Amino acid sequence: MTKGPRKQIHLGIHFPGVNSTTVWTDPRSGSQIDFASFEHLARRAEAAKLDFFFLAEGLRLREHKGLIHDLDVVGRPDTLPVLAALAAVTERLGLAGTISTTFNEPWELARQFATLDILSGGRAAWNLVTSPDAFTGANFRRGGFLPYAERYERAAELVEVARALWDSWDDDAVVADTEAGVFLRPGAVHPVEHHGRHFDVRGEFTTPRGPQGHPVLFQAGDSPEGRDFAARTADVIFSMHSTFEAGQAFYRDVATRLEAAGRPAGSLKILPATTVVLGDTDAEARERAREIRLQQVPGPTAIAFLEQVWGTDLTAYDPEGPLPDVEPDPQADGITRGRVRHVKDPRPVVAEWRARAAANGWSIRELVIEVTSRGSFVGTAQHVADELDRFVQADASDGFILVPHLTPGGLDDVLDRVVPLLQERGSFRTEYAGPTLRDHLGLARPATTRPRATDPERAAAALVG
Numbered sequence: 197m198t199k200g201p202r203k204q205i206h207l208g209i210h211f212p213g214v215n216s217t218t219v220w221t222d223p224r225s226g227s228q229i230d231f232a233s234f235e236h237l238a239r240r241a242e243a244a245k246l247d248f249f250f251l252a253e254g255l256r257l258r259e260h261k262g263l264i265h266d267l268d269v270v271g272r273p274d275t276l277p278v279l280a281a282l283a284a285v286t287e288r289l290g291l292a293g294t295i296s297t298t299f300n301e302p303w304e305l306a307r308q309f310a311t312l313d314i315l316s317g318g319r320a321a322w323n324l325v326t327s328p329d330a331f332t333g334a335n336f337r338r339g340g341f342l343p344y345a346e347r348y349e350r351a352a353e354l355v356e357v358a359r360a361l362w363d364s365w366d367d368d369a370v371v372a373d374t375e376a377g378v379f380l381r382p383g384a385v386h387p388v389e390h391h392g393r394h395f396d397v398r399g400e401f402t403t404p405r406g407p408q409g410h411p412v413l414f415q416a417g418d419s420p421e422g423r424d425f426a427a428r429t430a431d432v433i434f435s436m437h438s439t440f441e442a443g444q445a446f447y448r449d450v451a452t453r454l455e456a457a458g459r460p461a462g463s464l465k466i467l468p469a470t471t472v473v474l475g476d477t478d479a480e481a482r483e484r485a486r487e488i489r490l491q492q493v494p495g496p497t498a499i500a501f502l503e504q505v506w507g508t509d510l511t512a513y514d515p516e517g518p519l520p521d522v523e524p525d526p527q528a529d530g531i532t533r534g535r536v537r538h539v540k541d542p543r544p545v546v547a548e549w550r551a552r553a554a555a556n557g558w559s560i561r562e563l564v565i566e567v568t569s570r571g572s573f574v575g576t577a578q579h580v581a582d583e584l585d586r587f588v589q590a591d592a593s594d595g596f597i598l599v600p601h602l603t604p605g606g607l608d609d610v611l612d613r614v615v616p617l618l619q620e621r622g623s624f625r626t627e628y629a630g631p632t633l634r635d636h637l638g639l640a641r642p643a644t645t646r647p648r649a650t651d652p653e654r655a656a657a658a659l660v661g
């Protein structure tokens with residue numbers, strides 16, 4: 197039997213602006229907001245032929261016990277201007293921005309992403325997050341207006357309207373015929389009319405269809421509703437399932453949902469976030485990884501993390517000592533604000549942690565280091581390349597979003613030493629196949645959802661709504 201071509205790995209790079217992975221205290225750490233930092237990471241990623249650069253989003257400073265939780269606040273410049281600026285200093289790298297579907301309007305977002313797609317020559321991606329919490333909403337004119345249960349309803353309607361707007365210009369709308377004195381082909385710009393539960397939009401879009409037709413759509417949100425939304429809507433899932441077994445299970449789950457949504461296998465890529473720590477030997481890499489985790493989780497951070505789960509003040513406990521003997525408060529709400537609480541009932545979690553800490557002799561800090569570790573690849577460059585490839589070939593993912601712990605140079609060694617090994621084994625591109633992010637990801641350019649209108653009457657009949 198002849199073997200098919202190797203499955204190709206997709207790699208994005210995460211600028212670590214909104215998470216507690218970043219070790220800003222390290223002397224090698226640079227600015228989280230200077231353009232030079234963004235540019236460094238983007239240029240290095242493009243030189244290594246990565247698929248895309250990725251920005252997360254945080255719309256309100258997180259609070260813990262009523263104070264700004266500065267471990268989660270390491271610089272949050274606005275996403276779209278940063279990506280637009282990066283479009284000018286890169287040529288092929290995809291530019292992916294996380295923007296909430298809860299606090300924005302479809303017309304504005306559709307225009308901003310179409311503009312980024314045009315400016316960048318077809319490299320824009322939008323990571324759809326719902327983040328509906330009222331605490332964040334208080335920063336907006338409709339603070340807290342969206343019940344949790346409606347987050348994906350609004351998201352779906354917002355994307356529906358955005359797509360109608362992107363499709364409202366025929367691809368060949370601009371003819372710029374100087375002899376005939378015609379700029380726009382008559383009937384090629386279609387009015388959009390949408391009346392839904394969340395939006396009323398009526399008018400003509402101002403922006404031509406971008407090179408990708410629609411920007412690539414990412415989704416991040418792990419509930420069954422979130423997964424179904426991704427299966428119906430997205431091109432890429434930013435996943436939180438980064439271990440081998442969890443990755444395979446998630447992959448299978450999404451494949452079933454994708455089929456149920458009537459979409460072909462392979463049309464939705466799954467990319468978990470991961471960190472990589474290299475060493476000249478596996479032992480050296482493990483030692484470095486341990487040092488990094490100790491930097492990421494100092495004692496007060498370990499206590500603050502436990503407090504988020506226990507729901508009570510635990511400052512009396514020694515982070516280097518055993519786990520608190522008090523019981524967690526399952527009703528407690530609001531000790532931490534601005535962060536999605538994935539743990540709904542803390543009691544079983546606490547019981548499991550106690551058992552693990554007792555079995556391993558872990559202190560509070562050691563336990564927190566363990567339970568907050570994301571999927572991580574630690575070892576020699578060869579070992580890490582083998583592992584990344586193993587995950588992808590075995591459908592534990594379609595690739596990874598790499599998260600550095602240092603800004604901006606924390607992944608330079610991975611790009612220099614691991615990517616060439618993936619290229620050698622034929623699992624990662626040595627050149628970009630085309631100019632757009634859809635080309636990098638092997639995704640089709642969506643056709644417009646309307647028949648090509650040749651006369652204004654037909655165009656008027658093709659209103660969306």
Ligand SMILES: Cc1cc2nc3c(=O)[nH]c(=O)nc-3n(C[C@H](O)[C@H](O)[C@H](O)COP(=O)(O)O)c2cc1C
Nearest residue numbers: 252253294325326327416417418419422434435436
């Ligand atoms: C891997 C991952 C990354 C996320 N990144 C962000 C982010 O950058 N900004 C944000 O506001 N929400 C982010 N979210 C939150 C989700 O958008 C969503 O609001 C949350 O997970 C609740 O939806 P769910 O119930 O479907 O999980 C992320 C979620 C996941 C799973």
